[in-house]
Amino acid sequence: MKFVQREDWGAPASSPASYLASARGVKIHYLGTEYSSRVHSLCDDYVRSIRASHLANVKENYIDIAYTALVCEHGSVFEGRGTHKRCGANGSAELNSRDYAVCALLGSKGFTSPPDAMLHGLRDAIEWLRRDGDAGDWIGGHRDGYATECPGDALYAWVQKGAPRPGGSQPAPAPDTYVVRPGDSLAVIARRLDVAWQDLARVNGLRAPYTIYPGQTLHVPERSSGGRQVPAYPGAGAFVLGRTNPAVVTLDEGLIRGGWTRHHDGNGYQKGPRFSEFTRRNVADFQRSRPELRGDPDGYPGPLTWKLLFS
Ligand SMILES: [Zn+2]
Numbered sequence: 342m343k344f345v346q347r348e349d350w351g352a353p354a355s356s357p358a359s360y361l362a363s364a365r366g367v368k369i370h371y372l373g374t375e376y377s378s379r380v381h382s383l384c385d386d387y388v389r390s391i392r393a394s395h396l397a398n399v400k401e402n403y404i405d406i407a408y409t410a411l412v413c414e415h416g417s418v419f420e421g422r423g424t425h426k427r428c429g430a431n432g433s434a435e436l437n438s439r440d441y442a443v444c445a446l447l448g449s450k451g452f453t454s455p456p457d458a459m460l461h462g463l464r465d466a467i468e469w470l471r472r473d474g475d476a477g478d479w480i481g482g483h484r485d486g487y488a489t490e491c492p493g494d495a496l497y498a499w500v501q502k503g504a505p506r507p508g509g510s511q512p513a514p515a516p517d518t519y520v521v522r523p524g525d526s527l528a529v530i531a532r533r534l535d536v537a538w539q540d541l542a543r544v545n546g547l548r549a550p551y552t553i554y555p556g557q558t559l560h561v562p563e564r565s566s567g568g569r570q571v572p573a574y575p576g577a578g579a580f581v582l583g584r585t586n587p588a589v590v591t592l593d594e595g596l597i598r599g600g601w602t603r604h605h606d607g608n609g610y611q612k613g614p615r616f617s618e619f620t621r622r623n624v625a626d627f628q629r630s631r632p633e634l635r636g637d638p639d640g641y642p643g644p645l646t647w648k649l650l651f652s
């Protein structure tokens with residue numbers, strides 16, 4: 342990913358926008374104005390001009406550029422508000438805390454066809470927000486749930502296909518190596534990379550107590566074919582309203598990945614060991630979405646809810 346941090350295009354290092362623990366997914370936007378193709382050395386000028394116009398917008402009372410990220414025709418991803426920040430571009434407070442907002446530097450007049458490099462950049466931004474921003478799998482356009490032409494017919498058609506990489510290749514393959522970050526454990530890394538922690542330990546020759554350190558480079562094992570592994574069902578006793586259990590963290594990761602995070606305390610749905618009323622309602626939303634579960638959407642995960650959530 343060709344990533345341009347805020348301070349590298351002339352914004353303060355951190356956005357003052359409110360904290361957002363997780364998002365259902367990512368909404369794609371375009372400029373919706375006339376725009377001309379340009380050389381890449383002028384792209385950061387344009388991003389700065391967008392921030393300046395947002396800050397000058399008294400009606401919306403913006404505190405920063407409204408987008409989470411912006412992607413130019415050359416495939417660079419300009420950091421906007423960034424990960425774990427509520428965006429300001431989706432049309433309402435509720436929509437802004439539900440999804441991240443990524444804007445393509447594409448016009449409604451002039452330069453209107455997204456080139457392959459731009460689609461790769463948008464895909465890079467989506468994967469970055471999933472990896473580092475706890476974005477779920479949902480992908481949509483600004484027009485989903487809001488009356489607007491945005492992101493234009495060309496980008497919207499691409500979004501509806503699932504935002505694939507150009508040339509038929511789907512999301513980037515798992516990287517071969519992973520550099521350990523502060524706070525990582527083998528279990529955390531395995532979940533992030535979607536591999537079994539036992540495989541991760543095996544290919545790196547690690548034995549109990551599985552000591553790893555920040556900056557260490559790990560080899561990443563091949564993913565088992567056939568999609569994700571379903572974690573073992575922990576039993577109904579793990580899910581008691583108001584009580585904590587480690588299995589609730591796993592449950593929350595499944596909810597966040599699937600975008601079942603509509604109910605939260607106002608800062609986005611957070612994963613954690615407590616089975617809260619927010620957790621129960623988000624599970625109930627998932628149950629209502631599946632014909633097999635719709636008959637009893639009580640919000641308490643049984644073995645079938647568990648299996649379907651993680652398949
Ligand atoms: Zn938009």
Ligand SMILES: [Zn+2]
Nearest residue numbers: 381384413415
């Ligand atoms: Zn550019």
